[in-house]
């Protein structure tokens with residue numbers, strides 16, 4: 001079998017077209033959705049993610065409030081920026097790019113964001129609401145993956161989904177969304193992690209494999225069954241002297257070999273990445289819709 005590409009770029013473009021119509025409606029009512037962006041430090045990957053997120057805001061007609069803070073920012077200084085954004089009615093959503101430098105406590109910072117503005121879906125209130133099936137901002141990468149599958153007619157209901165990776169950003173929330181009794185869920189879910197003795201035993205039984213381990217070649221061809229759907233969340237920089245940048249991006253999946261066996265596979269770049277950004281735009285627009293409704 002040769003896999004069809006699950007093309008995140010084109011699926012993201014479909015969703016952005018839908019969002020643009022919503023933004024036009026909001027702007028006609030005098031509301032421009034606004035995203036407060038906070039980036040602390042000099043991590044090159046975080047810089048490029050944040051730049052891509054701000055570009056997406058500009059393309060959709062969203063306002064972004066850019067805050068780039070030095071690597072030695074104190075907890076108090078970060079708190080002051082978050083408090084200002086929390087209080088600003090022009091800012092409907094706040095993105096605090098992770099990871100943070102070591103002196104800053106991630107949980108404390110994420111908890112300082114007002115849940116109504118937590119468009120990343122990382123605040124414990126939103127995580128708890130998601131877990132029990134209440135209305136909540138859904139974390140962008142997991143939500144983007146579900147949208148990708150749904151919009152390309154790949155059913156999750158009744159499927160066995162195997163997730164490799166248990167991060168707070170991807171593995172844990174995705175496992176919960178996939179097991180919800182919902183048309184976008186209803187899967188049987190297995191989560192593998194660094195404590196799993198033999199990951200291949202699980203991935204070989206999967207109808208859907210989601211690789212979110214942050215390590216190249218985590219998923220090789222002998223680890224997937226014929227016809228499986230393979231979603232690659234990994235974004236790894238590997239040295240490449242032939243590139244001007246000196247590196248190229250690869251996922252967690254051995255793309256060449258696995259694409260000969262899978263039915264669908266996401267590329268890296270151009271797969272999950274554009275979906276993550278698009279779902280952040282989606283949540284920001286939803287936050288503006290709610291705020292505009294509340295103000296009426």
Ligand code: GUN
Nearest residue numbers: 095096097098099120140
């Ligand atoms: N770092 C890596 N992925 C993400 C994400 O989706 N949101 C934020 N805020 N930081 C990240």
